[in-house]
Amino acid sequence: MPHPLAARIDAIEPFHVMRILERAHQLSAAGHDVIHLEVGEPDFATPQPIVDAGIRALQDGRTYYTPAAGIPALREAIAGHYWQRFGVKVDPARIIVTPGASGALLLALAALIGRDDEVLLTDPGYPCNRHFVALLEGRAVNIPVGPQTAYQLDETLLTRHWTPRSQAALVASPSNPTGTLLPNPAIARLNTAIRLRGGRLIVDEIYQGLVYDAPNETALAVSDELFVVNSFSKYFQMTGWRLGWLVVPTDYIPAIEKLAQNLFLSPPTVAQYAALAAFSADTHAIIEARRQILASRRDLLVAGLRRLGFSIPLMPEGAFYVWANCAALGDGEALAERLLEHAHVAITPGLDFCLHQPGDYVRFAYTTDADRIEEALLRVAKLIDARP
């Protein structure tokens, strides 16, 4: 144990899936054909109009710092996107462009959460959320949620867990790892309950647009008193560019701007100019076609897993994940290891996403082709039949 080491380090876990990934690379290097269903990243390359805009930006010498909150043209383009896609007016001054949604989460939590302040989170949920809270010396309240609330917070859970130290709740729609949504009427009820208690709601819309049956919504239609985190990574398939944004209530703009100046200086410049092409008709046509591909992969994977004995009580409506209960088949971590070693299928153990009953779950990502998903299902079937 090195010295000195901040106490928070104990509370922050590495991604357990990294061990899976490392072993998968070893197996591939040894000549095995590994099917990857563990990766939280679209397999699609960034749409060509965005790449072309990035190349033009470099040719034009766009290599200097930008304003800390992002270039005005991009903040206006994002506001335009909210208006055109959702009919919601958002003042561009409320839109802060960030280094990935990670940057947006850090800004929102740093403004809201002081030492020992509490943030209500879902369990399962995106693990970095509670680690950001640990970074800030706050307290993450990990609330077990199940299929009866679509793995989301509701007013009953909120009321039960809110204390005088609670300052915020963070929800995600669509959610990672469950793929479930929190429709706007439910957001409105949560927001009202939180505002009555003097807190703020943060809505993670990182997977916005990647919805398959339900309408595509934004919580900004509900209230301008909540925070919205978004990203160019998933729907716009710009993961490696590291670009996201945060929409903040007007009275938080000065606090968020000085945080952004001090923590980041500015978001990546080339990515910002490239992202101007994300809202074009050409890009839209590409990502809409890909969304339909994702929908059919989801149908294939969910049906296949259910046949194999995984319990998936709710059809995931968004993102590109299936949160599968594997209790009937064994411990999730052991199952993930057996699948990798003997079937060469890589998945993520539930351990990475929940503190409550982690052994009962695994996450499958449909970020690979349908024929590979079919092959993976065959291999899983063979492995399960072969169990002693």
Place this chain on the structure above:
Amino acid sequence: MPHPLAARIDAIEPFHVMRILERAHQLSAAGHDVIHLEVGEPDFATPQPIVDAGIRALQDGRTYYTPAAGIPALREAIAGHYWQRFGVKVDPARIIVTPGASGALLLALAALIGRDDEVLLTDPGYPCNRHFVALLEGRAVNIPVGPQTAYQLDETLLTRHWTPRSQAALVASPSNPTGTLLPNPAIARLNTAIRLRGGRLIVDEIYQGLVYDAPNETALAVSDELFVVNSFSKYFQMTGWRLGWLVVPTDYIPAIEKLAQNLFLSPPTVAQYAALAAFSADTHAIIEARRQILASRRDLLVAGLRRLGFSIPLMPEGAFYVWANCAALGDGEALAERLLEHAHVAITPGLDFCLHQPGDYVRFAYTTDADRIEEALLRVAKLIDARP
């Protein structure tokens, strides 16, 4: 005042120079010819070999996440740089590529500083340092330093200010805003004194390479028990790409890697592939020529300011800043405002860099051409003569 608001927000200041910048833009828009001596960014575009490598990376589809600690090729290239330029062997596993040096500072401080733990900093110094400490609920100990210690910490200051709560000291060589160095023998004495007390030294080498008379050094030659923060922004002129790195003692690698996974996911991908060209002979020739241009600008600016009555007791040996005592000419903030309004010369008030005697200092950056610096000196001379 919005509610809730974390207490730390009060401790974090915006960049005061932003008001100067905004007013400078207004004056430019109104047709005035503003000379910029306030900007902490090289005026040189990113060297063409690096831009070309970035364009190739985009053409090759390098748009996905990378490992959280950076692509292995870049970590090895940085290790190669330490070997070739400084004769120092650094295990690539100790090199963590980050989203800017800002990311590196956050990682180092998050690993070292728990709540109420102290970090010793110089005053004047880079203001974001103490704001990162506030983010982490630590305590920044801002130690007034003057020309007698080259605006750097020494053992006497360290011993006087170190307490049982102190965990680290952070020094910069070359320093922003003073341009002074901390030679390796002095680093060695500080490091020994800190290690004896169970703490760790962090050395900010963001301006490494931009030195004009003294030898170009790295603190890694002194010890492998200290942290080194570096960046592609200044010497390699890649500001907008947002890429830096952190060198960590071996026993801190697991803590730093899990922090990087959770806080950043990965550094910007295109920037990482572009930076592979930063260590080429072509790039070296370009930045070496630019370094010599900066040296002659420094000589011109320092001599001119001294003639005008600014006190600059030490010739700045690195970075691209002059930290000038303006006590003989009036309050620094008022002077910066008068220079901007009446001479259209933009500089940074000392307020942005120190809590101790901020009114006595201003910072000039020589990030503009020699003829513009000469013109600025003429304008300043005229304004000062015109004083009542």
